[in-house]
Amino acid sequence: MAADGVLTPLYEKSFTPPGLVVTPRLRARAAALVIPDRIRRKVIAGRMTAAWIYGCADAPERLSLLVDAKHRISSLRSARACILHEVRLGQLDVVSIGGLLVTSPLRTAVDVALHVEADRALPALRMLLSQDELGVRLRLLTLAVEASERVPHKKAALRKLAALAATAKTPPRDAPMAEAFPPEAAA
Numbered sequence: 001m002a003a004d005g006v007l008t009p010l011y012e013k014s015f016t017p018p019g020l021v022v023t024p025r026l027r028a029r030a031a032a033l034v035i036p037d038r039i040r041r042k043v044i045a046g047r048m049t050a051a052w053i054y055g056c057a058d059a060p061e062r063l064s065l066l067v068d069a070k071h072r073i074s075s076l077r078s079a080r081a082c083i084l085h086e087v088r089l090g091q092l093d094v095v096s097i098g099g100l101l102v103t104s105p106l107r108t109a110v111d112v113a114l115h116v117e118a119d120r121a122l123p124a125l126r127m128l129l130s131q132d133e134l135g136v137r138l139r140l141l142t143l144a145v146e147a148s149e150r151v152p153h154k155k156a157a158l159r160k161l162a163a164l165a166a167t168a169k170t171p172p173r174d175a176p177m178a179e180a181f182p183p184e185a186a187a
Helices: 024-034 037-042 047-053 074-078 105-115 118-130 138-147 154-167
Strands: 008-011 014-016 063-068 082-087 094-097 100-103
Touching: 008 024, 014 024, 024 047, 024 094, 024 100, 047 063, 047 100, 047 105, 047 118, 100 105, 105 118, 105 138, 105 154, 118 138, 118 154, 138 154
Parallel strands: 063 082
Antiparallel strands: 008 014, 094 100
């Protein structure tokens, strides 16, 4: 049916009717179908998988799933279509979308900046920053990365964010700082 144009591929064995607006909820449901039932409630979609769910990256070849370090689960190692990462998660790092746990937009942006190579990270970060409904601001993202303690690739992540800042529209030199960083960006 996809070859005939009756259905549009979404992810793996998930399809949608042509013209349907694909939402984060639909992407999350499609990802959830790939995750084995026995582990679905124990993992969190993160990194580029979460960026894809938010509509800010291409569909991943393999799902990037996070497992909180407090909940080591050896049975997860057999999930073939997934890459597992053991991480520390805070209370505000996870949201539920379409019945799947997903890293929050800010946590997703931090993880993409820290753990994804620049050629893939920068376009995804630009998209995450451009979608007002996600609430991710460059200043907040930079502060979150700077506040990360003893994290590998922190300097590289800050270079990525500096590159984003350099390409962003800069205010006129004589503009006061309050205009340069609106209240929502400074938070």
